[in-house]
Amino acid sequence: MNSHDFSYLANVLHRRTGIILAEKKTHMIETRLMPVVRRFGFRDIASLLKELHYGHEALVQAVIESMTTNDSAFFRDRKTFEEFRDIVLPVLKLARSETKQLRIWCAACAAGQEPYSIAMVLDDAKLIDAGWTITLIATDINSQMVARAQDGIYSQFEVQRGLPIRRLVSNFQQEGTSWRISDHLRRMVSFRTFNLLDSYGWLPDCDVVFCRNALMYFDLKTRASVLDRIGEILAPDGALLVGPAESTDGYALGYVPADSAPGLFYKSKPAPVRRLSLVK
Ligand SMILES: C[S@@+](CC[C@H](N)C(=O)[O-])C[C@H]1O[C@@H](n2cnc3c(N)ncnc32)[C@H](O)[C@@H]1O
Structure with missing residues (x-):
């Protein structure tokens, strides 16, 4: 070329x-x-x-x-999911105890390992059994990835990356050499092809946004614009989770980093203006 x-x-x-x-x-x-x-x-x-x-x-x-680079894994960056389970969810459970509604957007979901990992954490928390309505939206620009995610079928290699054996056994059915995510987890996620540069108007206000390992492929101006627009649909007490490599350089206003939880940011309103950093 x-x-x-x-x-x-x-x-x-x-x-x-x-x-x-x-x-x-x-x-x-x-x-x-x-x-x-x-x-x-x-x-x-x-x-x-x-x-x-x-x-x-x-x-x-x-x-x-x-x-597009679509590399992903179940529970990629394990700490992020621990932060979601131990820091983000308990606060939101209290804050939303009346409405019992939780809206989560996984903004660059690749072949679905990330939203299904989120669904597993939510499933463990037994929120649906307790009468909660969970909206879990997962999007990616790559329609082939979204179709794969919707199918929820993974190779042996893919499930071996990051998935504890007990979760594999309890949340997947084996089909030949592949593994299919169980129906109740698949039904928890609504998938859609979506470009982060397009209008966010169709999205509901979200309590949590996962936007991990996608911003690092963008230039600084695009990162900032995407983060600004995520901020517009994020609830005032909502949380943003980015990849660990995306939190040390570059800038977006309007988020505050959580103490000792790398990659976790809160929307601040009114903003004590801090800078969220993103690096390649
Ligand atoms: C490396 S994967 C990360 C997947 C997952 N979030 C994770 O952390 O494992 C990056 C994803 O971002 C998606 N992506 C890249 N540019 C995008 C855009 N403009 N809008 C939406 N998705 C985009 C790619 O298609 C790819 O699936």
Whole structure:
């Protein structure tokens, strides 16, 4: 891929998704584009990129999806889920004890391991049995990932990453060499394809937002804009959980970090203005 083609692709991707492409990753980019070249019947990457100029939406979406990094795992960054269980949930249980309603958004859910991990924590807390209404929305820009998440079927390798054996046995059914998430957990999550750069108008006000390991692919301005908009739909006492690598540099106003809980931030209202940091 020549540098002109790289710049064009990087530009389209940044404009449409906020993701920054590094030129030193040209080899990886080409490897990811080749299945799209084959699927749409192009001769090579150069002809694909030429066609991209015409903005054919299915092609643009396929290129975008090929460029996203969808790596995930059940209970990835275990501490985050402990913070959610031990710090965030107890406070919200008290604060919402009258309405018994909890709304949670997992904003870059990849193939579903993260929202299903959240669902397992909620299931342990037996909130639904106690009459609570839980809304758990999970979104990702990559429609293929969202479809996978909806299916809830994982390979042996995927369930071995981060899932304790007791959870595997109690929350999944084995199907050949794969594992299917149990129906009651699947029913807890509503999945939808959604670009974090688009309007958040359809989302309800949320008590908790998980936005982990996606912001680090964005430039600073996009990170700040996404965080600002998350802040607009987050309840005044709501919590934001970002990835641990996303909490040491870069800036967004309007959140306060929780004491000794890396990656956990609260929305402050009125704001004692502190800075939330994000780093690549
Ligand atoms: C590395 S995965 C992280 C998955 C999960 N949150 C975790 O921490 O394990 C990053 C996800 O962000 C998604 N993503 C990237 N840009 C996005 C955008 N503009 N809008 C929504 N999702 C996006 C990708 O498709 C990918 O699935």
